[in-house]
Amino acid sequence: MAKKINTIEPFHFYTRMILPELTGVKAADLKEMLSVLKQIEPAAIYHHTHRFIQQHQYLVTEPPNDFAYWITEALGEYKLGEKLNSISTIDFSTIQSLREEIVKVMETYIKENPHSLSRHASPGEEFHFVKSVSFIFPTKHRARDLHEFAEVLKKITINSIYFHMFEARLRLEKGNNDFSFWIDTALKDKATAGRISGLDPYTYTLEDLRKIIIRMIEEGKVPKK
């Protein structure tokens, strides 16, 4: 009897760890911040729009970016802080396009509120630009079908889910999250792939994101939150 050969390319789970690197660049007001934002390395834009998700992954689903937090807390520009916080990161597929949106929001606000340029952070409260250095490792985990995939998701480090859902899509500029890409192209399951890529992962804690993806796979539908 012929042996059944599984020709589907398995999904290899990777994980990543982040090391913050100081750039030595800082800003004390909106003018300085804007100037730095236009030319700083992409790794710094990535760091300040994703750090909170990793450091406070257990805490809140809201993804405040560091720029918004500093502009609100150190400069007291609440309205601009709120506008920056409202930028939907999932709508951007490259760091460059995300950077352009942040710059556009700030420039528009400054044009409408020129007084905002006169606000300065107190000494010691300047914004320090930091960038993320990512170390990406293969794990021992693989999956050949959705059942195996869900089983791995239940036990794998949260850093792996973060890598495939956030970092691969935006930082490695793949345009889609790795899970949806594999389910679509290898398993030809467009419905499940679409459900996962339809998620806004920035609105979940990482553990909640793990649970919801597992349920999407096991129940075959978008679960209620």
Place this chain on the structure above:
Amino acid sequence: MKIKDYAPIVGNFVIDDLKLLAEKLKGKSIQHVNSTAVGGGVAEILNRMVPLLADLGVENSWDVIKGGEKFFEVTKKFHNALHGKDEGLTRKDLDVFLETGRSNEESMDMRGDIVFIHDPQPITLINRKKGNKWLWRCHVDVSAPDPYLWKFLDGFISKYDSSIFSAPAFSRKLSIRQFLIAPSIDPLSDKNKELPAEEVSRVLEKYNVPRDKPLITQISRFDRLKDPVGVIEAYKLVKKNFDCRLILAGGTASDDPEGIKVLDEVRERAQGDEDILILLLPHNDIEINALQTASDIILQKSLKEGFGLTISEALWKSKAVVASNVGGIPLQIKHGYTGSLCNSVEGAAYSIKKLLSNPGYAAELGKNGREHVKQNFLLTRHLRDYMMVFLSLYHPEDIVCL
């Protein structure tokens, strides 16, 4: 301690990540160098880190430089001058420093593939650099140093491959890579391990601390920068509306005239209020742990602070913390999420009142605080970051695929 002992606290995922990193360091040897084998935060962390790295399979060793009384007098001046204090450093001071440096350069075996120098004391060993990698760890805040000293030290720093700082605000623009690695607490140490209730009670009895009222505690040496008088003022504002007890606990200050003066002022301000307890503690980590554990609110109303690891110690015990918005404290406390930040006596009092009248809110902050420390300020995270820095010495790119 073995690395597996940390698994029940941080989870197997974290230990697995450490093993992955350690695997990638196979074949590299790390040589730590600092200026003292006992006493001080650096020695404390190396005492724990070196055996844990070895347990993970990373070959590492620890050397201590030799120096005489004069050398350490100069390096004490360096420490203060790096914090911005004018110590009147002279060329002679620098010569004393260089002379001891030369003697260590000649006598020490610099064998590591990666030489990891801690703080300024052994910094001149970089003169022995050959084909290996050199890393400088700065544990102090050098945001506004004495320029004369900084220019002198920068001549050595720029020869290193990379550097490490504890907080963004503590660093300066340098010609070499600078990584951001916060210090950490050890959840299994006497200061941070979970104590049996009887042990906590024993310590409270020893110091005659009744438990009939909410306890608000600041544990710090009696130093103006820790603002113990400000703590009493904040307590007095709170006391108008809430019956509570204040503990100010710190080390004895017999060899520190300024400390004795501060202690006198504290006693004077506390006079007439039986609910203010001033405790002079011997160095005893279990007793500090017990006082923190028994407290309802922990204060750290410093005017200036380094990283302020006492915050992480308190948060790890799920305590509601009210602390000043200075130094490394805001890295540990996100206001309203993991504790309360304050900028004044009135602000501290307001936060204490809010916590005393909303125990549910206080418990929530404490719970979040413990989780925040678990994710970001435990020894295992520190080990992970160090191993990544070691790897970065061979990988200059921002995205490293291993």
